[in-house]
Amino acid sequence: MTPLLSVKNLTAGYGDTVVLHGLNFELAEGGITAILGANGAGKTTTLRALCGLCRRRGEISYAGRRIENLATEDVVRLGVAHVPDGRGTFASMSAEENLRLGAYLRRDRADVGRDFETIYALFPRLRERRQQQAGTLSGGEQQMLAIARALMLRPKLLLLDEPSFGLAPLVVQEIYRTLKTINRETKVSMLLVEQNATLALDLADHAYLVETGRVVVSGDSEMVKADETIRRSYLGY
Amino acid sequence: MVEKVKTSSTVAPHSMGALPLIGPVKAQIQTVPLPRRLGRAAAIRITLLVVAGLVLPFLLQNFYVFQLTLAMVYAIALMGLNMLVGYNGQISLGHGALYAIGAYIAAILMNSFDWPYWASIWPAGLACLIFGYFFGLPALRLQGHYLALASLALAVTTPQVLKHKSLEDYTGGFSGIVLSKPDVPFGLPINQDQWIYLFVYAIMLVLFLIAYNLLRGRIGRAMIAIRDQPVAAEAMGINSAIIKTSTFGVSAFYTGVAGALSAIVVQFVSPDSYDFFLSITLLVGIAVGGFATISGSIYGALFILLVPNFAGELSKSAPWAIYGVLLILVMYFMPTGFAGLIRRVGTLISRQMAH
Amino acid sequence: MDALLHQLFSGVASGGIYAGLALALVMIYQSTGHINFAQGEMAMFSTYIAWELIDYGTPYWGAFFLTVIFAFVAGVAIERLVIRPFHNLPVIALIIVFIGLLVIVNSTASWIFGTTLKTFPSPFPAEPLWDNHYISNHELGSIGIVLIIVAILFVFFRYTKLGLAMRAVAENPQSSRLVGIRVGWMLALGWGLAAAIGSVSGMLVAPILYLDSSMMGGVLLYSLAGAVLGGLDNPWGAALGGFIIGILENVLGAYVIGTQLKFSVALIVIVGVLLARPSGLFGRTVVTRV
Numbered sequence: 059m060t061p062l063l064s065v066k067n068l069t070a071g072y073g074d075t076v077v078l079h080g081l082n083f084e085l086a087e088g089g090i091t092a093i094l095g096a097n098g099a100g101k102t103t104t105l106r107a108l109c110g111l112c113r114r115r116g117e118i119s120y121a122g123r124r125i126e127n128l129a130t131e132d133v134v135r136l137g138v139a140h141v142p143d144g145r146g147t148f149a150s151m152s153a154e155e156n157l158r159l160g161a162y163l164r165r166d167r168a169d170v171g172r173d174f175e176t177i178y179a180l181f182p183r184l185r186e187r188r189q190q191q192a193g194t195l196s197g198g199e200q201q202m203l204a205i206a207r208a209l210m211l212r213p214k215l216l217l218l219d220e221p222s223f224g225l226a227p228l229v230v231q232e233i234y235r236t237l238k239t240i241n242r243e244t245k246v247s248m249l250l251v252e253q254n255a256t257l258a259l260d261l262a263d264h265a266y267l268v269e270t271g272r273v274v275v276s277g278d279s280e281m282v283k284a285d286e287t288i289r290r291s292y293l294g295y
Numbered sequence: 296m297v298e299k300v301k302t303s304s305t306v307a308p309h310s311m312g313a314l315p316l317i318g319p320v321k322a323q324i325q326t327v328p329l330p331r332r333l334g335r336a337a338a339i340r341i342t343l344l345v346v347a348g349l350v351l352p353f354l355l356q357n358f359y360v361f362q363l364t365l366a367m368v369y370a371i372a373l374m375g376l377n378m379l380v381g382y383n384g385q386i387s388l389g390h391g392a393l394y395a396i397g398a399y400i401a402a403i404l405m406n407s408f409d410w411p412y413w414a415s416i417w418p419a420g421l422a423c424l425i426f427g428y429f430f431g432l433p434a435l436r437l438q439g440h441y442l443a444l445a446s447l448a449l450a451v452t453t454p455q456v457l458k459h460k461s462l463e464d465y466t467g468g469f470s471g472i473v474l475s476k477p478d479v480p481f482g483l484p485i486n487q488d489q490w491i492y493l494f495v496y497a498i499m500l501v502l503f504l505i506a507y508n509l510l511r512g513r514i515g516r517a518m519i520a521i522r523d524q525p526v527a528a529e530a531m532g533i534n535s536a537i538i539k540t541s542t543f544g545v546s547a548f549y550t551g552v553a554g555a556l557s558a559i560v561v562q563f564v565s566p567d568s569y570d571f572f573l574s575i576t577l578l579v580g581i582a583v584g585g586f587a588t589i590s591g592s593i594y595g596a597l598f599i600l601l602v603p604n605f606a607g608e609l610s611k612s613a614p615w616a617i618y619g620v621l622l623i624l625v626m627y628f629m630p631t632g633f634a635g636l637i638r639r640v641g642t643l644i645s646r647q648m649a650h
Numbered sequence: 651m652d653a654l655l656h657q658l659f660s661g662v663a664s665g666g667i668y669a670g671l672a673l674a675l676v677m678i679y680q681s682t683g684h685i686n687f688a689q690g691e692m693a694m695f696s697t698y699i700a701w702e703l704i705d706y707g708t709p710y711w712g713a714f715f716l717t718v719i720f721a722f723v724a725g726v727a728i729e730r731l732v733i734r735p736f737h738n739l740p741v742i743a744l745i746i747v748f749i750g751l752l753v754i755v756n757s758t759a760s761w762i763f764g765t766t767l768k769t770f771p772s773p774f775p776a777e778p779l780w781d782n783h784y785i786s787n788h789e790l791g792s793i794g795i796v797l798i799i800v801a802i803l804f805v806f807f808r809y810t811k812l813g814l815a816m817r818a819v820a821e822n823p824q825s826s827r828l829v830g831i832r833v834g835w836m837l838a839l840g841w842g843l844a845a846a847i848g849s850v851s852g853m854l855v856a857p858i859l860y861l862d863s864s865m866m867g868g869v870l871l872y873s874l875a876g877a878v879l880g881g882l883d884n885p886w887g888a889a890l891g892g893f894i895i896g897i898l899e900n901v902l903g904a905y906v907i908g909t910q911l912k913f914s915v916a917l918i919v920i921v922g923v924l925l926a927r928p929s930g931l932f933g934r935t936v937v938t939r940v
Contacts, residue, residue, distance in 0.1 A: 148821050150821055159815070162830050162831055441929075447874075447917070451871065451913060451917060578749075579746055579749060614757065616757035619757065623750040
């Protein structure tokens with residue numbers, strides 16, 4: 059089976075700074091792949107490069123198309139939803155308006171209405187807060203809102219940038235549980251970037267370890283978990 | 296199974312140079328830190344420039360001497376405005392008003408109270424300092440466009456107040472005040488224009504030296520920190536209220552002194568020479584010269600003084616259209632102003648020399 | 651009493667005009683977060699186009715709508731050609747570009763259309779309704795048109811996808827891209843709509859002030875004040891702000907301080923209000939967690 063996403067020799071950076079030095083990885087349709095690594099390894103940049111938010115070069119094939127030269131808006135049109143670091147919520151708008159924006163590209167009004175219900179069922183707290191200004195939501199709620207907004211696109215591929223960042227452990231657990239449910243029920247593929255390797259490896263079926271812009275280890279989650287280096291440096295036991 | 300990926304051999308090094316620029320670049324004023332101590336080369340360069348400035352009035356015709364004097368006056372005002380806008384990130388559309396206040400205070404002191412010109416400058420600057428400080432207090436609550444509007448209110452109100460009947464005895468109402476040209480002291484063998492030039496020149500040098508000392512040190516860094524990261528600056532223990540209001544005050548002082556000098560140089564003040572357009576012109580000056588630079592004040596002053604004339608010569612029918620086009624082109628090709636351009640050219644040359 | 655009513659009515663009338671241009675300012679502010687200082691001049695230029703069309707024999711409403719379309723296209727073109735290249739620069743540099751634009755449009759207008767004052771027709775009948783001597787039909791009509799624009803804008807921003815997208819772009823361009831909004835076109839659209847609204851306000855001002863290249867200078871300042879007073883992110887607020895300024899200006903001018911200082915005092919009142927409510931009277935205060 060051809061992978062949904064395949065990245066070959068990807069370099070990317072900002073201005074004169076090169077962050078990724080030829081990254082290779084693949085992502086199976088319907089699967090969850092995690093990219094692990096320490097601070098500054100280039101995890102966020104990988105996601106940004108995929109949707110054209112930074113300078114990049116290399117080969118990015120997605121659903122049988124080359125997308126490395128597409129503008130962000132056009133990548134999104136192909137069904138790639140990105141939950142950026144810092145969540146990128148529209149702070150002055152209500153939670154509901156944020157979700158409506160998530161469905162910006164969709165023309166099927168009735169389905170969008172149904173999806174609101176699905177989303178509110180997944181994240182009951184967002185239903186309570188739907189009229190509240192997004193900027194006033196708690197960190198966890200904002201993260202849920204960001205994921206929910208991405209789902210409103212009905213994406214084929216969901217890019218998640220550290221959904222655990224800055225959140226309390228209980229909230230993180232809740233979010234990861236929900237992500238698992240989403241993957242099971244909607245079959246959306248996920249590319250997850252995470253510093254917290256334990257969390258990510260539990261959710262993902264496949265994982266890559268990135269160090270200073272290069273893939274150093276890759277394989278099934280279980281295998282990666284068992285790897286010496288990973289265990290010592292990233293799992294801490 | 297786990298495969299170890301070799302990193303060095305499989306990956307070809309890539310140059311990022313030819314990649315298209317996609318994605319947001321943080322839009323911020325770039326500040327090149329002022330050197331704590333001047334290098335030897337810089338010291339020599341600056342000394343040469345200072346000497347050149349001293350010699351210049353004796354090589355030029357009186358009209359050009361007068362123009363240069365006016366440019367230096369503008370440069371002082373721009374230095375003041377640049378501290379506020381460039382270094383501290385507070386916008387002001389109202390510095391024309393401070394310029395006017397400085398000019399009028401000096402003119403009234405000379406005209407109604409017979410003060411000598413050289414003494415009248417300092418009360419003018421001081422009054423503006425106090426006024427600016429107190430204007431800075433409400434400005435603490437306002438940001439961006441709202442501060443722009445508040446300062447606009449100042450710019451629009453001031454000429455109206457200056458025209459008002461109740462002050463007419465001092466301000467001369469609509470017709471303003473005509474002053475006489477200062478005499479050359481100590482029987483120096485130079486003409487009046489040259490004397491005024493040297494007088495303004497000396498004040499400018501002193502004020503620029505003070506600005507340099509202020510901006511390169513602790514206070515300057517605090518100002519920049521407040522501009523770039525207001526919350527973090529507060530968290531680091533910078534008292535942003537005091538810094539912001541004081542910056543307003545010092546900025547107003549510079550502009551007020553410049554206004555007072557302009558009254559002496561032009562020998563005339565009238566409410567309509569200080570309209571809203573002057574405030575805009577000053578803002579244009581710092582943008583074109585270079586935000587958050589000291590030398591930019593001089594380039595900016597030359598621009599706002601010379602370019603309107605130049606545009607007028609280029610096209611009689613629509614001179615301001617030319618001015619506008621030039622303005623937009625300058626901002627496009629030199630977003631860091633003339634100061635930024637000159638710095639870049641300088642680095643380029645020194646790199647060439649090193650080869 | 652009668653005199654006061656008179657002042658109030660003419661305040662409301664000029665307020666309607668300020669409200670019109672204030673809406674144009676809000677339009678660009680909503681989509682880009684900037685205040686276009688050249689808005690008034692663009693409106694003035696469009697009004698000259700309308701004048702030429704009418705002079706050529708076009709019926710009023712025909713000229714009116716052609717001008718609105720012209721203004722829209724010109725607005726889009728200016729954004730794409732002049733403003734676009736600056737989208738990465740600091741706000742302050744952009745302000746300078748707006749000033750450049752202002753002097754270019756102004757200077758070009760007096761170059762092409764001359765400097766003599768021109769009379770501009772009103773589409774409304776000259777006989778005042780119900781024989782009143784407080785307010786002319788043109789003033790009433792202007793207020794009506796402005797209110798219609800406000801209603802349209804309100805619905806547009808609140809309930810349409812496009813309006814929502816434009817607000818999103820103003821707030822967070824990157825996130826907007828990530829939901830698939832074509833940010834560049836939204837900005838151009840914002841400029842087009844603003845120019846179109848501005849042209850309407852220009853055509854409504856011209857019968858009152860005479861058409862001249864400096865016609866909109868004062869109007870822009872009052873409108874800006876109104877927009878800021880009412881709240882830049884809220885069309886209703888901005889329009890209401892415009893009306894408040896109009897009334898303040900007239901009543902203060904007639905009773906308190908004389909016409910000379912009226913604008914100054916109006917501005918000082920606004921600054922006072924802003925100090926109490928820094929986002930304007932009806933603006934939404936954005937609360938952000940640090």
